[in-house]
Amino acid sequence: MTSRFGLSAALATPFDASGQIAIALMVAQARRCLAEGCGSVTLFGTTGEGASVGAAERRSVTEAMLTAGILPHQLVAGVLVDAAEDAAEQARHALQRGARNILLAPPSYFKNVGEDGLFGWFSAVFAALGPLARGVLLYNIPSVTMVQLSLGLIGRLRTAFPDVVAGVKDSGGDWDYSEALLDAHRDLVILIGDERHLARAVRIGAQGAISGMANFVTGEIRAMAEDGRDDTRVERFVLELLKYPVTPAVKVMVARKTGDDRWLAVRPPLEPIASQGQQQLADAYDRLFARESA
Numbered sequence: 001m002t003s004r005f006g007l008s009a010a011l012a013t014p015f016d017a018s019g020q021i022a023i024a025l026m027v028a029q030a031r032r033c034l035a036e037g038c039g040s041v042t043l044f045g046t047t048g049e050g051a052s053v054g055a056a057e058r059r060s061v062t063e064a065m066l067t068a069g070i071l072p073h074q075l076v077a078g079v080l081v082d083a084a085e086d087a088a089e090q091a092r093h094a095l096q097r098g099a100r101n102i103l104l105a106p107p108s109y110f111k112n113v114g115e116d117g118l119f120g121w122f123s124a125v126f127a128a129l130g131p132l133a134r135g136v137l138l139y140n141i142p143s144v145t146m147v148q149l150s151l152g153l154i155g156r157l158r159t160a161f162p163d164v165v166a167g168v169k170d171s172g173g174d175w176d177y178s179e180a181l182l183d184a185h186r187d188l189v190i191l192i193g194d195e196r197h198l199a200r201a202v203r204i205g206a207q208g209a210i211s212g213m214a215n216f217v218t219g220e221i222r223a224m225a226e227d228g229r230d231d232t233r234v235e236r237f238v239l240e241l242l243k244y245p246v247t248p249a250v251k252v253m254v255a256r257k258t259g260d261d262r263w264l265a266v267r268p269p270l271e272p273i274a275s276q277g278q279q280q281l282a283d284a285y286d287r288l289f290a291r292e293s294a
Helices: 023-035 055-067 084-096 115-132 151-160 175-185 195-203 218-227 232-241 246-258 275-293
Strands: 006-010 040-043 075-079 101-104 136-140 165-170 189-192 208-211
Touching: 006 218, 023 040, 023 055, 040 055, 055 075, 055 084, 075 084, 084 101, 084 115, 101 165, 115 151, 151 165, 151 175, 165 175, 175 189, 175 195, 189 195, 195 208, 195 218, 195 232, 208 218, 218 232, 232 246, 232 275, 246 275
Parallel strands: 006 040, 006 208, 040 075, 075 101, 101 136, 136 165, 165 189, 189 208
Antiparallel strands: none
16 A cells, blocks of 8 residues: 555444344445545444344445445445355455455454464455455454464565455554564554544554544544544543444443434344433543533
């Protein structure tokens, strides 16, 4: 890439009363995030419950986004599956339709696998994609996958697949790792998922973020991701979100911002935040951000 990545909203996925994706509502949220300054939206990531969204649904959502006038380079597609064949299938459609990047998590069912095994898995995905393979952001999120992508593995993959591996999204929440990642691989697109570390990382070379909070405080996250501007309100609100399962908690805030309670629904095995938790999140948000609008 020739320009900085900037901010991508890790788009939440809304569901209707029957549990199906509310596609029109999701498109509207994507357009809102883009209008408020995001350079792209990331579909089917962790915040988007991507591990619970099937291949056919993904194709339908992607096509709806494009039909609505969202440009291909404004889309990033998350891929969060264990079988290399399935990972390639999910990535293939997005790449064929011109998506900017693929956010590719490592396999996570088998635990305590070694670097050689992970290298083999990523290699198999890239081989299955063939000439389509490009723009891959390796996804480090060990709290979910129980796999931390070592700096050595990242180095091996970028050396073996220089035209495929574009960067890393680091959602590990470990500043020492983020700093070491930037020191070793600063010329890749390094993105930060933990908003508490975002501004500091941008100031030493990170290119931006894929952020769940960009669903509801887009401007504040954009200033952090593009300008490296500290925002203690954002950092403190992350701590409030972490008191709950984060994906349902983000959806509480999207529901509050949009006034649409359909956003509260999550797909099993996740469960929605109870009404008391919803109120506590709303109160915390008001304490931190209300002064700005007062």
